Amino acid sequence: MSSILIKAATIVNEGKIFESDLFIKDGLIERIEPSIDVKADQEINAEGKYLFPGCIDDQVHFREPGLTYKADIFTESRAAVAGGITSFMEMPNTVPNTLTQELLADKYAIGAARSLANYSFFMGAGNDNLEEVLKTDTRNVCGIKVFMGSSTGNMLVDNEKTLEGIFKNSPMLIATHCEDEATIRYNMEKFKAKYGDDITPEMHPLIRSTEACYLSSSFAVGLAKKNNTRLHILHISTAKEIGLFDNQTPLKDKRITAEACIHHLWFSDKDYTEKGNWIKWNPAVKTAADCDAILQGVLNNHIDIIATDHAPHTIEEKEKPYLQAPSGGPLVQHALVALLEMYHQGKISLEKIAEKMAHAPAICFQVEKRGFIREGYFADLAMIELNRPWAVNHLNVLSKCGWSPFEGQKFKSSVTHTIVSGNLVYENGNFHEISPGQRLTFAR
Template identity: 75%
Template sequence: MSSILIKNATIVNEGRQFNADVLIKNGFIEKIDSSINSSADTIINAEGKYLLPGCIDDQVHFREPGLTHKANIASESAAAVAGGITSFMEMPNTVPNTLSQTLLEEKYQTAARNSFANYSFFMGAGNDNLEEVLKTNPKDVCGVKVFMGSSTGNMLVDNEKTLEGIFSKVPMLVATHCEDEATIRHNLELFKIKYGEEGLTPEMHPLIRNAEACYLSSSKAVELAKKFDSRLHILHISTGIETKLFENTIPLKDKKITAEACVHHLWFSDADYAAKGNYIKWNPAVKSATDRSQIFEAVLNDHIDVIATDHAPHTIEEKEQPYSKAPSGGPLVQHALTAMLEFYHQGKISLEKIVEKMAHNVAICFQIEKRGFIREGYWADLVLVDLKSPWTVSKENILYKCGWSPFEGQAFTSKVTHTIVSGNLVYNEGVLDHHQKGQRLLFDRN
């Protein structure tokens, strides 16, 4: 591995900003000092730029295997790295669903060949594979994913005994998608009776997949976790009422129940359906401006612990179908950090809090080994950003295989200029080094 010396950076790390140089050797941060005069294979002058720990995205859907017409690990990890995300955790609702240890390992082998970012993959839980789930190694797998709501294939877990088995027996982190399916089906039928299937529109999405559906499921997950003392992580909180389910009075490392907010639920509201339609159709749905502000407040006051993307691309053709046929999900990894930095420019969040929620806390939450912080002896997962380099999202600069973004036309103030993954300069001023690959994430768990 080559050595890298970063000079004159403003480092944002562990709640403070300071000017320093960083020396990287053999994949790791060897030295952080006010002035380092060591020789290196690559020297980066970071004067005027901010050096952040690389973002760790704990929820992505990279669509490989089986859905590679939408995306694949290579294309989406390239977009992630260009956006300052150095590590990702990918979900099991690919085709086939990742419901066996054999299929899980095949994903890891694919990523080892093709991923530009560091990677981990969730083991999927279904209604009938608990024995296989319990074989999962907590040292090298990020967690077990349970769809307590909308899913594809054989992944909706709605059997009470199965849920109790998962929460009582799985010794590692259980991540849940929480929407009550019965409530959603009931709401959908009411809307179909009133408007007909052809009369349904994207504006109805947050009314069909409403706050009640989310809260019923999330509160049930919390109840199960408390009953069995499970390690629960609830994904993509989309309502204000759900934020009250979580504590903020104990250190994150001691929390047994944690929560995630996604960039799209912090950025968009139901007022945006009129202009963007199915392009902001997600599950759980983007809801009211009040929900959005309450989620943002929960991020700031630590009821919500991490920020992620739920990156879930579909083709333009799929998204342009009528509402009832258009799939839910959208691409976000290339623009998540710059979107959060836009909130910083608006005075809504500090740089330190962005770093905490997108890097530090994800590492703590998942007990990731030697990542998520700028520390000597840690893996060099780093991103340099220029906070004064305006640009606009357009089809010409989108790296997602699907070729679109819900942020198209959005002007951002900040730009990612360099991304270092496991000590390698993978992204440099708009150029991706296709020879460098990420590492498998490991976890410091007993």
């Protein structure tokens, strides 16, 4: 494993911004000092560039196995690395669903062989696999995923006895997709009765409504409090839900945490007119007021993490009429630069971006030796040029699906280098693909 010396970087880490050199050896950060004079296999001049801890994305859908015509672990980890994401946690709604320990092991084998980023995979919970769920290794698996609302993959868990068993007995963090299924079905029937098959994307946030989200999230929080469960609620999409979460307790001590996703911070219901199904997600993108409230929740620590919910579908699938078009879209390549755009707009600080995309996921999931720029930690790093403009188009989209909801968007900042577990994997548009990522481990 090669050594790397980074010279004159402006480091963004743990609430501070400072200039320093940084020396990487055998995959770890060995020294962080104002001036380091050592011989290294590689030297990177970082003058004028900002060095962030590599982002840890706690919610992605990379579609392998079974749905690799949409995406796969190699292509999507490659897009993630280009976007400054050095570690990901992938969801179980692949084909087959990851509902047994054997199927979970199969995904780890794929990750070991093909992922350019560090990786972990969630164990999936269904209505009848509690015994399998309880076998999950807390040290080597990021968490248990429970779909408390239907989404891609038919993994809805709607048996209250099963949910009680999972929340009562889970040995580790439970991550939930929260939307009340009965409310969604009622709303859908109401819209079908009025519009037939002519339902449009603008109606999506009314069908998958604020009330559907709040009913499910509040139910999950109640279950967690009753059973002292370590609960993490994914992709908060409404202002109403934010009050369910505590912003006084230090993150390391919280039993109930929440995540916001980049699309719920960037888009609002006014964008459906132009973007249509390209911004159709579950939960739905809602109002500008919801968008603003979610950002405020991130800033005041009611919401702990920013992630992507990266979930590609093909162009052909997304071009279908609303009722046939699946929900989800690719986001890993553009999430960090979108947040940096929000920094340029004065909405969020660089320190807060590092906190929510790197430090907080590491603390929340108890990831070992990652998420911070510290001596002795793995060298997972993203180097940024804040004033290097570029525009997203279909030719520079790296996800296998070949499109992005950000197409046409001009970003002021660029990711120039990404280092994964001490290996320079991405450099100014070029990839070094010989060193795969590592399996994440957890201090539990």
